[in-house]
Amino acid sequence: MSVTKDRVSTHTSDAINRQLAREIEDRVSSFAKRPDQIEARLHELDQEWDIERTLEANASTLAFSGVALAATVNKRWLALPAVVLAFLFQHAVQGWCPPLPILRRLGFRTSSEIERERYALKALRGDFAHVEQADNKAEAAIRAVRS
DSSP: OOOGGGHHHTTOOOHHHHHHHHHHHHHHHHHHHHHHGGGHHHHHHHHHHHHHHHHHHHHHHHHHHHHHHHHTTTTTHHHHHHHHHHHHHHHHHHHHOOOHHHHHHTTTHHHHHHHHHHHHHHHHHTTTHHHHHHHHHHHHHHHHHHH
16 A cells, blocks of 8 residues: 555556656746746645545535436436445545546646645745754744745
């Protein structure tokens, strides 16, 4: 079993993982040339849905739809929430489910990948420069990651 923070990327093809990492690197390189736009990008990252949130929202939407259709159209629609819940459980246990490869190809990232871009941009902005010069580096580091 893979570590929780790495389980989605472990179950994603190497090509997709490389593509997502390259996109992060390209964006960070681009913002190195446009530091005045870093703040806006950080705000965009605050709004970005990670893969877990996307899977949860899609699963709940499909499950609710199946229950509503079963109540109004035909009881056979209960198969939809049953399948969706099985996929969600599979994802919780294994870190993989059938929609995952599709969502990853569409560019949905893990929270770790989003945070990697966020902290690279904050480093570019100079948010962590004071840590090296601080007398109490641990306290300065904690303050830096809170910002």
